[in-house]
Amino acid sequence: MRRICLLLFVAIITIIFCQQGLAQDSHYWTYQYGTRAFLLGGMVIGSVLDISGIYYNPGGLSLLKDPETLLASKVYHWPHYSLENLGGTDKKLTSSKLDSAPGIVAGLIKFPWLKDHRIGYSILTRQSVDIRLTGTVITSGDVIPDYPGDESIVADFQLIEYLTEPWWGLTWAYKFNDTVGIGISNYFTFRSHRANFQSIGQVLTPDGDLTMLIDAISYDYQNYRLLWKVGCALDFDRFHLGLTVTTPSIELYGKGSAGINKTITGQDIDVDGTRDSYVIADHQDGLDSNFPTPLALGVGATYTLAITRLGSVNLYASAEWYAGIDKFDVIKTEEFVGQSDGKTYRNEITHELDDVFNFGLGIEHILNENITFYGSIRTDFSARKPGSDTTLSVTDWDIYHIMTGTTFRIKNTEWTLGLGYSWGKSEKKRNADIVNPDSDRQFVGLIENVNFGYNSVNILFGFSF
Secondary structure, eight states: OOOOOOOOHHHHHHHHHHHGGGTTTTOSSSOOOSHHHHHTTTOOTTSOOSTTHHHHOGGGGGGOSSOOSEEEOOEEEEEEEEEESGGGSSOEEEEEOOEEEOOEEEEEEOOGGGTTEEEEEEEEEEEEEEEEEEEEEEEEEOOOTTSSSOEEEEEEEEEEEEEEEEEEEEEEEEESSSSEEEEEEEEEEEEEEEEEEEEEEEEEOTTSOEEEEEEEEEEEEEEEEEEEEEEEEEEETTEEEEEEEEOOOEEEEEEEEEEEEEEEEEEOTTOSSSOEEEEEEEEEEEEEBOOOOOOEEEEEEEEEOOOBTTBEEEEEEEEEEEOOEEEEEEEOOOOEEOTTTOOEEOOOEEEEEOOEEEEEEEEEEEOSSSEEEEEEEEEEOOOBOTTOOOSSOOOOOOEEEEEEEEEEEETTEEEEEEEEEEEEEEEEEEOOOOSOOOTTSOOOOOOEEEEEEEEEEEEEEEEEO
């Protein structure tokens, strides 16, 4: 009996490479906002430096002595992804793109009668992905044990993905006295995510036998939610402390669609000596969608060292804990019947998040009234739960960020320059299964160690006057 468990490393390339386009949707500390907060890695929960603190700690907004009426900032980043050891070969796939990082626009709504009350607004982007990739891999390898020698392997794939998650917020802050301030921000969030993964894989044996695999998955969903962020700021002259609570979000509305097409021919799937052909395809519209966000607790502190002839130094530290979320359907698809075998399948679009604890340190050296230097380091651990079989994200690598920069004043203009670097990697086994077939009849791919790599160069340039 011919026992072909066809090892289509093409499937691994397309499935893994396409899914990695989901960027950092399982990370919470990737993006930071505001020029000085960015240089400090966002470690400003305990000490709001400017109006960007409307996001980090709304309570600190009330303690700002001279807040700007409007803040807008722009940061550029250059993320780079790599996949190594594909199909047990030395093939390596990379993707990089220089683009602007998500930013923030924030301001105050001034009313003369507010006195110790402040009203602010903010518009920021928490997630952003825009990827359009196509590629062809032509190689050879011994993926069919029953045939001596190498087979010819061809893979064509296409990935189109767009994700955006803006937050619109209104903030109220109140100053009890010169030491204590509280605040709350009400955010309306909108998550729009669509993706289309398509791949065609072919394996040709020396005898002319051809095996083909068509693998296509698509989804498109929108989700509207509300959440609140509460903050308290304490100012003790040289020591500052901040506490924040971000509530789980409340769903307002969500709709989506999902499609799947798994076609295979020329593979002995059920190991009966006969080469099989299968078509499993479905598309569903008007489905309910859901994308909850977790409870988060943050704490931060700032301490000012003694002023010397070399200036003063401020030390910053922050930490934030995010709760986990049990497995849920991002798009609530229904079961369907496969065209070739009449069996029941389901195109699962699911997500699951583990709890995460991030922390970081920052330093600010105020040399004089014209020049200030900054540095920071922070963690950005993945919330993807180890061993999870969810399908929306595979970004299980932990990321580390370092940042350095300076602000300097020339006449009436303040300039900001910053440079940072982020990196992370993971190694795991990947099985290119298709849909969720019965345990006795699987479209099996190669189980292998696949190396993920991520790094990003971050550039900040700005000025104000």
